[in-house]
């Protein structure tokens with residue numbers, strides 16, 4: 693390298709390093725924030741979907757409102773006790789469950805998948821059209837801790853809505869369908 697080029701290169705080097713650093717920071721911020729969105733919250737009882745699925749309990753047994761309303765619903769303490777009064781009632785985590793029952797307290801479950809307030813969503817039309825829980829929530833039956841498996845953003849909702857029979861697309865892609 694001749695002297696002139698070398699000098700130019702030297703003065704350019706800090707800029708290059710700075711730019712690389714900024715790019716790395718921005719990229720890691722994006723990756724970390726996506727992780728945060730898709731992370732599983734800690735729950736007051738170590739409830740395992742996998743164990744209950746293996747025991748043959750159906751999604752709709754615990755989340756029956758999904759068929760008839762906007763929300764799927766989280767089962768009440770009473771529903772858990774209905775089985776656990778007699779089933780594996782000697783296990784530690786089931787003692788924690790009994791604690792809530794005896795104090796008459798609801799279990800303060802942390803939300804796992806929630807839309808922003810300005811989004812309208814209802815389970816009923818989806819279940820009546822035969823869309824499976826797994827299509828939107830991933831493989832919950834293999835989760836020991838419920839976690840958001842799929843990033844449910846607007847593009848994702850619309851992709852499936854555009855895929856519906858032609859005569860329905862205008863209604864399903866209307867902004868007001870999901871932003872009332």
Ligand code: HEC
Pocket residue numbers: 735739741744745749750751752753754755766767801802803804805806825826829832833837838
């Ligand atoms: C024995 C009852 C039971 C069964 C069966 C069950 N669930 Fe759940 N589900 C719960 C409870 C309790 C919670 C709240 C605690 C948690 O998030 O782990 C929950 C949470 C969830 C959540 C996250 C809710 C939120 O707050 O965002 C989803 C999604 C879900 N269940 C889907 C399913 C699917 C799909 C199935 C079938 C494969 C299923 N569940 C079967 C009891 C059950």
Ligand code: HEC
Pocket residue numbers: 751752755758762763764765766805806807808812813815818819823824825826827828829844
């Ligand atoms: C078309 C996609 C889709 C399908 C199919 C679907 N869900 Fe959901 N589910 C969602 C979305 C989106 C939310 C967040 C709703 C909100 O915050 O308004 C949600 C929230 C939930 C919640 C927590 C809030 C609530 O409504 O109680 C549970 C529990 C749940 N779903 C269970 C189920 C189960 C069980 C099934 C199958 C029987 C199912 N979902 C099918 C998209 C879906």
Ligand code: HEC
Pocket residue numbers: 737738739740743744747749767768769771772773774775776779780783785786789
């Ligand atoms: C339809 C019956 C039924 C219902 C309803 C039910 N469970 Fe269970 N649960 C079982 C069975 C069966 C097992 C044992 C699974 C195994 O270990 O084989 C179990 C196991 C457990 C365990 C022990 C896990 C471990 O580490 O050994 C906990 C904790 C638990 N359930 C919590 C709950 C909670 C909380 C609810 C209510 C949201 C609930 N269950 C509702 C049937 C039920």
Ligand code: HEC
Pocket residue numbers: 811812813814817818821823827828844845848849850852853856860863864869870
């Ligand atoms: C896998 C496909 C699929 C996904 C993903 C999906 N939907 Fe749907 N959606 C449907 C189907 C099918 C219908 C019912 C169509 C009909 O009425 O025949 C529907 C209906 C609706 C309706 C009722 C519209 C009306 O006016 O009747 C709303 C609201 C809605 N979806 C919101 C959402 C939102 C919000 C999301 C994303 C969080 C979403 N959907 C994701 C397939 C999907």
Ligand code: HEC
Pocket residue numbers: 807808811844845846849850853864865866867868869870871
């Ligand atoms: C099928 C449902 C659906 C339809 C139809 C829909 N949206 Fe959305 N929209 C969503 C969801 C879900 C979010 C939340 C995205 C998130 O949280 O990542 C959203 C978010 C937004 C936001 C917030 C900014 C953002 O991108 O996060 C704006 C603005 C918006 N939508 C405008 C519109 C407009 C304008 C239309 C009509 C052209 C429309 N939406 C149609 C589901 C829908």
